Amino acid sequence: MAEFDVNQTIEQARSTYESIAKAVDPEILNNKIHELEQQASAPGLWDDQDHAQQVTSALSVAQTQLRHLQSARQRLEDVETLLEMAQEEEDKDTLDEAQRDAEQLLQDLSDMAIQTLLDGEYDARAAVVTIRSGAGGVDAADWAQMLMRMYLRWAERHGFKTQIMDTSYAEEAGIKSATFQVNAAYAYGRLSVEGGTHRLVRISPFDNQGRRQTSFAAVEVIPLVEATDHIDVPDSDIRVDTYCSSGPGGQGVNTTYSAVRITHLPTNIVVTMQDERSQIQNRAAAMAVLQSRLLVLRHEEEAKKKKELAGDIKASWGDQMRSYVLHPYQMVKDLRTGYETSDTQGVFDGDIDAFIDAGIRWRHQQRREAAEEKAEENKE
CATH class of the missing domain: 1.20.58.410 (Release factor)
Known part of the structure; x- marks a missing residue:
């Protein structure tokens, strides 16, 4: 040496x-x-x-x-x-x-x-992650489940506790959607840069002719609400429906009306919870996620007003933020930061810190450039 x-x-x-x-x-x-x-x-x-x-x-x-x-x-x-x-x-x-x-x-x-760099209003919070399958049929449902495994493995690597709150299974394979919580300081600040559309390109394991398939899944990350947030949700603003849980589980899960669906009438936001054994637990968990989404909505409305005053930011997240290619070559590339790796298996096993760190730096740069633009406009 x-x-x-x-x-x-x-x-x-x-x-x-x-x-x-x-x-x-x-x-x-x-x-x-x-x-x-x-x-x-x-x-x-x-x-x-x-x-x-x-x-x-x-x-x-x-x-x-x-x-x-x-x-x-x-x-x-x-x-x-x-x-x-x-x-x-x-x-x-x-x-x-x-x-x-x-x-x-x-x-x-x-x-x-x-x-x-994690100095946002909610960056220090725990995170609630929702993954939804998009275009691509059964491949997209399988892809959504792969993404869920990737994030759970990432949390496991860091010793972060996770709790699966809701899972909606697809008919043939994979999931339609899933929501889970990552209980760790700054989990939201780190995972928030993962929000967006993720694209997978591979030879479909569900295609008898072995054709290449492109599928999409959406990742949503919101901060977990705290008692101090004061998100008021009047009973008159919500509709609560109960039903039997679906998917893997014992009789206690699948034969009782323990699953809960809450619809927020003013915004039409729908939250479902079915992974707890009791209706009371599922309702409490669903209300926590609903309040988190309303908190984000309020934050976005405030940010939109600020953006109107500051002008458009040059760079944006866009519909597709990362591509995972397994055929004809092996590559995972973030389309915002340009960071890429050929170790696709490592990524699927939760080795995504380099992508997260690059995303945090990218976001910080965008915020700084927006602040500089606003300062220049104020001078004029």
């Missing part, structure tokens, strides 16, 4: 650390923690439970950010010291250890750098 390689990795790590420290600013973060600690220790804080939850949650996030930043700085100093020792003693084993530590630190810092 050449000393040049180790020095280069450490330099990259230091540069990444400095960009994070500039974005986060430890001094401002310390002041924020001090203010939140004072609020958290105030008498009567829990008289208002919603406010108390906001304060304690914000304090926990800020403390974690500072702790990670301080740890990264200490690790950077440690690996620099280790490199100096290796150079002084001309010890190859120590040099190799320094390189391994530096590479791991660089990876961890890269993850932290992505985290600093």
Whole structure:
């Protein structure tokens, strides 16, 4: 292992650390923690439970950010010291250890750098993901199920808990739609860049003539509502229908009217839940998803008003955001960021962090360019 390689990795790590420290600013973060600690220790804080939850949650996030930043700085100093020792003693084993530590630190810092870009209003939330089959018949239903497996495997890789909330199975194979929850901090911020239309090109396993088939599936990602969101849904605005669950399950699932369909009459949003064993549980889960979708709708309406004032953004998500090609060659390519890989099996097994990170950087760039355009228009 050449000393040049180790020095280069450490330099990259230091540069990444400095960009994070500039974005986060430890001094401002310390002041924020001090203010939140004072609020958290105030008498009567829990008289208002919603406010108390906001304060304690914000304090926990800020403390974690500072702790990670301080740890990264200490690790950077440690690996620099280790490199100096290796150079002084001309010890190859120590040099190799320094390189391994530096590479791991660089990876961890890269993850932290992505985290600093997750500064949207709901980015820190858990995520509710809905996948729907599109054009392509049975292949599209199979493709929707493949996508669901991909995201569940991604969550499993990260140790994130998931909960399948609703599954509508297709007649021949695959699924018509499915909704599941990813319970992890910043799950929404990360997965939100996966929203859009996903296209699969392959030799259809359902075609007797072995012809190439193109199929589509839509991915929707919304933030999970919290008690502090105050999304008011009057009973007069919803219609609740109950029915027997379908698909795999025992008698307790398939022979009782436990499944719930809630229709929000003003917007015609429909949410179905059938994966819990009781009607009460399914209704509660369906209401949570309905409130999440109404929250997103409200956010989109606000964003639309801002966009009308700022003008059109040059780049847009479009109907098709990623292509997965299995024939005549192997390639997964994101059409927004340009990131691609030939490791299609790895992607289907949940190795999609590079796509997610590229999407987050792309989104941040779009927002920055839109803000710059608006600033220029204001000058004029």
